[in-house]
Amino acid sequence: MEQSTSRRNFMKLSGVLLAAGATGAAGLARSSGAAASPAIVTGGMAALPKPRGPRLVVVGGGTSGLTIAKYAKKAYPGFDVVLVEKRDMYSSCFSSNLWYAGLVDLEFLADHSFLDAAVNNGYTYFNATVTGLDRASRTLVTSEGDIRYDFLVLAPGISYDYEKIGVKDADTIAALRQTYPGGFVAPTEHATIHRKIKEFEGGVFVQTVPSGNYRCLPGPYERACMIASVFKRNKVKGKVLVLDANPEVTIKKDGFHAAFNELYKGYLEWLPSKGVTGVDVEKRIIKTEFDEYKFDDAAIYANVRGSTLIEQLGLMAPANKSNQKEANVDTRYYNIVGDPHVYVTGDSRPHPYSKSANTSNTEGHYMARVLAARAQGREIPWVSPRTICYSMVNANPMEAISVDAGYDYSAEKDVITGFSKDTRTFESRDAAKGQATLEWARGIYRDMFAA
Amino acid sequence: MDRRGFVKLCSGSAAGLALADWTHRAAAADFEAAPPARLVGGDGVPLKAADIPAGEALVFAYPMAGVPCFLINLGDRAAHPASMRNEDGDYAWPGGVGPGGRFVAFVAICTHQMSYPQPAVSYLRYAASGSELAGAPGRIVCCAHASAFDPAEGARVTGGPATLPLLPVRLAYDAASDGLAADGILGMAFVQRFFKTYKADLNARFGPGGYREAVGDTTACVPLSRYSGVVPTC
Incomplete structure (x- = not known):
């Protein structure tokens, strides 16, 4: 047992290193010309427990993926949830500006364990990099082997252009x-x-x-x-x-x-x-x-x-739907158009939502319920994500401003038309909002990592 | 499990609540009786209702050392009994006690993402005279994501992302002494999750496992402005 564990750790480590070598520039825009889904299904299955229910594979351990992995399991305990994440150490993008001014330390951003999130919430964290997808056989290909899915959520974030x-x-x-x-x-x-x-x-x-x-x-x-x-x-x-x-x-x-x-x-x-x-x-x-x-x-x-991953897997929206190479998903339910088994959430979505942690967190709560419902053959009504977000504008002393936004959907045009009427901004900076900025982030960490 | 599924279904939005086509009625929930604890001041002297200020919440622990609660004097607002629902099911909130039905108590942990009063800072407070986020005077407001609760109506959600009311703490009033005691709480499953979430912090503050110890016959009430070093006025 001891031996197999350490051997596996070693293999994992070497797998991660290889993957890092191969995709070290994962955020980098590739020269165009990548054809559709370059799936190479090796037949070597990932070392995962046997699924004990419909398998939901979530790719990406950022705000969107972590929220969905946790709350999909809560909403439908029958799900067998696997979170695939290429990083072996979490650190949030949100709140990182505060570190530059010394208002928080790196622990604030990074002292959150993928392992704890998985154990606390009854799912499996799988440290691997996605390399391909075969939607016909519902197989995700990773640097650590293939994974069959019933539902697949891709939440790979953004890339630079x-x-x-x-x-x-x-x-x-x-x-x-x-x-x-x-x-x-x-x-x-x-x-x-x-x-x-x-x-x-x-x-x-x-x-x-x-x-x-x-x-x-x-x-x-x-x-x-x-x-x-x-x-x-x-x-x-x-x-x-x-x-x-x-x-x-x-x-x-x-x-x-x-x-x-x-x-x-x-x-x-x-x-x-x-x-x-x-x-x-x-x-x-x-x-x-x-x-x-x-x-x-x-x-x-x-x-x-x-994310370039969306393009590599052949899931990109046509240019008239997204001029930022985002995913070709249903406006309300986030499934790839025509494929009820594959979803793209978080900042690779084509919606005009503010690409903020709070948007992904609230969207993730909703998407968890969509997936739970669909796994049981039901549908639920669309709900807008919410963008509550603070900006620290003064470091000495801490003072912040904030916005609380929702979004409207037009059924006629099947598009998000803009901010909802109840959207408010709080633009006179003060110490109360400065303090709140810290707790805003801690709340989201708790929501993703705690039970 | 079905009930939990339902609660999740409703979480996140008013639209979720509008979908109230549930097939499973939520189970009835009730207060868990806990040994009563007399509310006393920081000096150990029993509080008199007549002396409890209306401007801010007092913080006390109940039924265990690590569970922070707010005692609120609603001033000229009376709190009437109400039918409420949380993740445990439907329950009858008894309303306020004492003269004018003005005294209420709730567990001071935001049901959204568990912000609570700590010695350094409290992001949750009773904004007696209102605030930027409160929407109206007399709300309990959480700075973290702008959830607001009305303590005169069982701490139901009046704004922000929270979907469940603050957990209620039952109070008993003794007219002879004009004194108050806490004698019940509803929602211990949530409290256990709170303990799990903050275990490291709670152990550091109360000693290993100290947060789980019963408060005993009395529990001290401290104004929030003294309990926490910083109380942002969101």
């Missing part, structure tokens, strides 16, 4: 991705940005804001505030230059403008309608339509697209 900021050659994409990461996908990017801010001695630190429905609309503005607060506190002779592709701050604009003007005069400059059209990584120059900006350091947030 560097082509949309005029960076098209593989050399520059790789250099940019590694040297000036956007910090909205992988924990290793957060660690790099954290280091950059601590090391910054002066000059211009650029934070770009992409166009389109990028992940965490207030995220780049909040980060600019957090970096500026560090410069201000440490009396760094430098500023954060926010190059915004959009003509106006995309959300909570009054609250952000107030912070920019009242807290960070001389430490933060925000420039609208400055979509990035190219980057010279070597010379540290960002090009926009009419101007060029020299920088000393930067977090360059490229445009966002559905």
